[in-house]
Amino acid sequence: MNSPELITPIAQKARFQSIDTLRGIALLGVLLMNIIAFANPFAAYYLPSIDRADTGLNLAVFMFMDIFIEGSMRTIFSILFGAGLLIFINKP
Incomplete structure (x- = not known):
């Protein structure tokens, strides 16, 4: 019988x-x-005015997070x- 290959960490x-x-x-x-x-409540994820976070900083x-982080991190993770x-x- 063939012996199974040992699985070792890379x-x-x-x-x-x-x-x-x-x-x-x-x-x-x-x-x-x-x-x-x-x-947050479900609607506050898309509308910052729901929890009164729609002013200033x-x-x-x-x-910033909506434009640069939300979609890009998921995309980078998927590509990787x-x-x-x-x-x-392709590993030998």
Whole structure:
């Protein structure tokens, strides 16, 4: 009978540090947006005026996160998932 191959962890030098770093940043961004979403009523996630956060610095932070963090972190995480899958498939 053929003996099954042993599954061992990948060596540290074989990992792509840049992909791991970007994946960690994207995961923290998704976590940040989920914390905000779970802490507020459903409608406040899209309309800052619901919880009176639509003035001054609150509005600026809301707009910044809505434009630069919400969709981009999810997109980066998805792209890195695909890149990791390609690396896994092409592994000898």
